[in-house]
Amino acid sequence: MLFSISTSLAADETDTQVLVFSKTGDVTLxxxxxxxxxxxxxxxxDSxxxxxxxxxxxxxxxxxxxxIMLADIDSVAFGNRNKIVPKTxxxxxxxxxxxxxxDSTDGVISFKAGTPVxxxxxxxxxxxxxxxxxLFPWGLCAKVDAVTRNNDSSVNVNISDVxxxxxxxxxxxxxxxxxxPATVKRASRAGSADGYPWDNALKFAEQSExxxxxNCELTFTNVVANVLSGYYHANIAITNEMGMTFNFNLxxxxxxxxxxxxxxxxxxxxALGTxxxxxxxGAFWKAEASAKIDYSMTRTTSYHTEWTRRNGVNTFSQPSQADNPAEADPTADEAKFAIVLDGSLFGGFYTKLSLNTFIEHLGAGVxxxxxxxxxxxxxxxxxxDMASDHTKPAVxxxxxxxxxLDIAPYWYTKSIFETEKDEHIIGEPFSLKFQLAQLSLFPSFTDGKAVPAKKQPEPFKEAQKVCTAAAISEIPIPYPLETGFELVNTVTNEVVDSIFTTDIEAFSFEQQGISADLDFGTEGKIDPTQWQVRPVFRYGNHTLASAPIALNEGARLSPFIFNSVKSGVTVRSSFPAVGSYKADERVFEWCGTPNVRRINKAFIPQLPPTAxxxxxxxxxxxxxxTDLSKEITITFLDDEKGAVSYDGLTADFTYTISSTGEIRMQISEENITRxxxxxxxxxxxxxxxKNQKSNTTFKKQ
Incomplete structure (x- = not known):
């Protein structure tokens, strides 16, 4: 039979079925x-x-x-053909x-006495x-062989399947x-009337769960049931939204x-009851690992298969890598502590979908x-090992x-109302895996710099020899880690100073910076070739180090912060600058490239205006x-000389005043206060x- 339609006709025939019947009994919808x-x-x-x-x-x-081959076409029909027409x-x-x-067993249907004729x-x-x-777990199509009345007790109808x-x-x-959905009538069997939810946890080892x-959704589309030819077809989708927590201590x-x-x-x-x-x-878990992890996530899986039953033989199509889901965004995941995992953990749902077909005493499922x-x-x-030897960077x-997804189609002969199972695998089990994301467990620091410098710890105190260091982290990690630096003498392999300054936030794709001043602890001359700085971070109960930063000659790494009429508060630096001011103990107020970058005013102290x-x-x-914990008394004379009394120190100084209102007070070459x-x-x-975050008020004596 030849059949053709135009594009315009197809567009006008909304929801109109086109049924292609083949001579083999197959029906394509x-x-x-x-x-x-x-x-x-x-x-x-065959092309x-x-x-x-x-x-x-x-x-x-x-x-x-x-x-379809022309020789295989039996007929083509338009429109709905759904009907049941019993013989006369x-x-x-x-x-x-x-x-x-x-009762209905062994070819005998038993009716109660008194059943209407x-x-x-x-x-x-x-x-x-x-x-x-x-009573009829596969439905019924039969011929009555005999009817026997047992006095007033029952009526037995002997039948043979046809x-x-x-x-x-x-x-x-x-x-x-x-x-x-699940039916209300059957809901008591499953505990739900309108869906397939599952919520449970299993503790399987000490401190492990x-x-x-x-939430599971089952969908059938493109369903065909041609009972007289024994042909069945459906496109089946099983979609699962899963909230999972892997709390393993192995x-x-x-x-x-x-x-x-x-x-x-x-x-x-x-399909009309056919x-x-x-x-x-249910749920499952599988571990092939040593692990210390508490990780929660939400994921969605969708399994699609095409089921066909033809002449009593069931087939299920297999998904392919082309069905790869979109890459996952792990930023909504949560890790409760630093992750240790050597091997693999697999957990989620297991589902058995069984399909009985009318008068076919053989079911199939997946x-x-x-x-x-x-x-x-x-x-x-x-x-x-890495914690014991910081020359081995944590990378x-x-x-x-x-x-x-692990997939295994099967067939069975036991009815759905029997508790005994007799499942037999069809073909070979099949597995698919889609990698959705890869997270780095350790921070990776870039643009690191470390410069020997001098820093005045307090006003009118001698400057100390310090190493000012900064670095930027851009790779997202699953758990916030406390980070800092350690200063190492490479000749003696001695860590002379270390400090933890900043938490790297979890799942951040923004630049995050750390900076610190480290004390050389020496009065001798600093040879940059004999020193290095290592970014360090706490990982559980251990401290690990990243790749070292060599010392460079140059100015102290202090970004220039200023007010701009157009851009608000901005930061400019020849180095990728990072700030160290904290609010609520955890705030990164700036972290920029060598270019000008706007920063949040709320995260930095108020800046003095130009004077x-x-x-x-x-x-x-x-x-x-009047407002310092250690009182300061400063005396200015008219010949650019003066004196200061502070923290038990009394000293003379010389001073100059710049055009911007900065007073430079020098007690010695190593003690200059601005x-x-x-x-x-x-x-x-x-x-x-300088180097203070707040103003100081003085009263004239």
Missing amino acids: IYAEELQSVNLSTVDT IDHPDFISQDFIRKDGSVFK GVHEITEADIPYIT NRIPSAGQYVYYIGFHE PASEVFDEFFFSGEVGSV FSLLL EEPKEAGKEYGAHKFYLPPL IQPIIEI RLRGGAELAGNISVGAIA NGNLDLSLK SLPNRNLFKGSWKS MVVIDIDASVMIGRF
């Missing part, structure tokens, strides 16, 4: 609105070209093509008859029941079913696992295990996050601080010492 064209073709199903038309192509708008004189057992039936089939009559019931073609003239369904919160490498907590859902029959799905849902796989390459021993510590040269005569005399005068009158002076 296509919707007219999905079709772009239907063409005759000289290319056969061999012929001189004459030999096949027909149904070309969908998405580009996919259904090709056939007896139907309905739900209203069920209360009168006491019209509810009992007669000898020689054909009888059927559409559905799946404890093909559906002896009972029905027509029995066909094609169409969409969509999402299939895997927990799963699951000191020794081991292989272990378990499935547990199964819930079974008996779903409504589909297909009965049952879904069983078993799935799907969830998250976490794989790592860092052991407790490796961390201890290449990764956490691979994947979705994994013009104040009246020098106002300086003369003695000034005493203060910017913000405001001054005859009785009060407000200033800010």
Whole structure:
């Protein structure tokens, strides 16, 4: 049979079914609105070209093509063909008859005494029941061989199974079913009336637990049931939204696992009662690792398969790597502490979807295990080794996050109402794994610099020999880590100073910076070639080091912060500058490239405005601080000389005043104090010492 339609016709025929019946009994369902064209073709199903038309192509708008040989086409039909037409004189057992039936086994249906005559089939009559019931677990198509009345106790109807073609003239369904919920009638079996939820946790070792919160959706589309030819088809999708927590404490490498907590859902029959799905849902975990981890995440898996039953043989298509889900965004994940994982952990849901078909005493299904796989390459021993020797930088510590599916189709002969199982695998089990993300367990620092410098710890104190160091972290890590630096003498391998300054935030794709001043602890000359700085971080109970930073000659790494009319507060530096001011103990107020970058005003102290040269005569005399823990008294004389009393120190100094209001007070070459005068009158002076975050107020004595 030849068949063709135009694009305009397909567009107008909204939801119109196009049914292609083959001589083998197969039925292909296509919707007219999905079709772009239907063409005759000289290319056969093996891609061999012929001189004459030999096949027909149904070309969908998405580009996919259904090709069938012309010799295989029985007929093509438009529109819905869903109907059940029993032959004349056939007896139907309905739900209203069920209360009168006491048993149905070994080819005998037993009716109660007193059953109305019209509810009992007669000898020689054909009888059927559409559905799946404890009395008729596969439905019923039979011929009555004899009817025996046992006095007043019961009526026995002896039957023999027959093909559906002896009972029905027509029995066909094609169409969409969509999402299939559990029925209210069967809800007590599973504990849910409208979905397939699962929420449970299993403690399987001391301080170890895997927990799963699951919502499963089952969808059937493109469903065909041609009962008379024994052909069934459906596109099946099982979508699972999973909230999972891997809380594992396995000191020794081991292989272990378990499935547990199964819930079974008996779903409504589909396709005019010819297909009965049952879904069983539980959780599982599997460990092949040593691990110390507490990691939570939410993931979604979607499994698609095309089920076909033809002449009693069931097949399930397998997904491919082309179905790879989108890359996961792990920023919503949560790690409770620094991760140690050497090996792999696999956990999630397991599902068994069983499908009974009308009067076919052989069911089929597919078993799935799907969830998250976490794989790592860092052991407790490796961390201890790196912690004991900081010349070994902590690198290449990764956490691979994947979705994994294990798939195994099966067949069975036991009815869904029996507790005994007899599942037999169809073909070979199949597995797919999709890597969604890779996280670095250790921070990786870039743009590191370390410069010998001098730093005045307090006003009017001698400057110390320090190493000012800074670095930037840009690689996201799954757990916040306290970071800092250590200063090492490479000749003696002695760590002369170390400090932890800043937490690197988890799952941040922004630049995060650390900076610190480290004390050389020596009065001798500094040879930069004999020193290095290592970024360090706390990892659990250990301190690990990153790649070292060589010392460089240059100015102290102090970024220049200023107010800009157009940009607000900005920072400019010849070095990728980082700030060290903290608010609420954890704030990175700036971390920029060598270019100008805007920073948040709330994260830095108020900056002194630019000042013009104040009246020098106002300086003369003695000034005493009013708001410092250690009182300062400064006396300015008229010959650019003065004296200071501070923290038990009394010393003379010389001073100069710049045009911007900065006073430079020098006690010695190693003791120079600078203060910017913000405001001054005859009785009060407000200033800010260099390296201080707040102003100091002085009163005239």
